[in-house]
Amino acid sequence: MIIAAIIALLLFSLVCLVRVIIGPALLDRVAGADAIGIMLTVILVLLGQLFQRSIFLDIAMVYALLLFVDFLIIVKFIDHQGGL
Amino acid sequence: MGLFHTLRSIIGMVLIGIGLFFSFAMSVGMVRFPDAYSRLHAGTKGLTIGAGFILLGSAVMGPSLQHAAKTVLIGIFLFITNPISIHSLARANYRSHRARRRLVVDEYQEMKRNV
Numbered sequence: 001m002i003i004a005a006i007i008a009l010l011l012f013s014l015v016c017l018v019r020v021i022i023g024p025a026l027l028d029r030v031a032g033a034d035a036i037g038i039m040l041t042v043i044l045v046l047l048g049q050l051f052q053r054s055i056f057l058d059i060a061m062v063y064a065l066l067l068f069v070d071f072l073i074i075v076k077f078i079d080h081q082g083g084l
Numbered sequence: 085m086g087l088f089h090t091l092r093s094i095i096g097m098v099l100i101g102i103g104l105f106f107s108f109a110m111s112v113g114m115v116r117f118p119d120a121y122s123r124l125h126a127g128t129k130g131l132t133i134g135a136g137f138i139l140l141g142s143a144v145m146g147p148s149l150q151h152a153a154k155t156v157l158i159g160i161f162l163f164i165t166n167p168i169s170i171h172s173l174a175r176a177n178y179r180s181h182r183a184r185r186r187l188v189v190d191e192y193q194e195m196k197r198n199v
Contacts (some may be wrong), residue, residue: 005137009107010142014110015111019114019123026121026163027120030173031114031124032127034127034173035111036133038131039107039128043137045138045142045155046128046138048151054150054151054186057158064158064161064165065161068165071173072172073168075173078173078180079175079176079179
């Protein structure tokens with residue numbers, strides 16, 4: 001069951017990768033990349049559930065934090081640049 | 085103990101299924117919506133609710149209480165940070181002039197003009 005959920009989440013993140021590749025503006029690409037990152041965080045939590053080890057949860061926590069900081073840096077870049 | 089364990093795993097599987105449905109709706113909306121702002125709308129809501137349900141189901145199914153507490157902590161963190169980041173992205177996109185010329189309707193500008 002958990003393996004099926006992980007495979008489904010990987011397929012959904014592949015669908016979001018299509019939007020990252022074909023997106024017309026930078027906004028679409030950044031939104032798709034954020035969706036992929038959060039899905040990978042959820043996949044890390046499910047892997048910790050699958051292997052019954054809690055080290056995956058620490059990695060997922062740090063990953064979510066770094067994703068947030070990365071995203072804010074990209075947004076700051078777009079805002080200072082004044083255009084897409 | 086056995087009945088409790090079975091009940092816990094059934095509830096966790098149902099919650100993970102609901103979260104997978106929301107994630108599926110999010111990925112379909114991310115590809116099929118015609119506009120950039122509606123794609124952001126699909127991304128924020130579907131992703132926050134989907135990830136929240138999946139993390140809640142994983143916390144219910146988890147092996148120990150510490151495991152569940154860490155999972156709930158990650159869920160709370162995602163619930164706080166994901167709307168903030170998408171909101172700041174939409175604001176930065178609105179403030180850039182080249183993107184503002186492509187808008188169909190701009191109610192904020194009309195409201196500022198009327199006040």
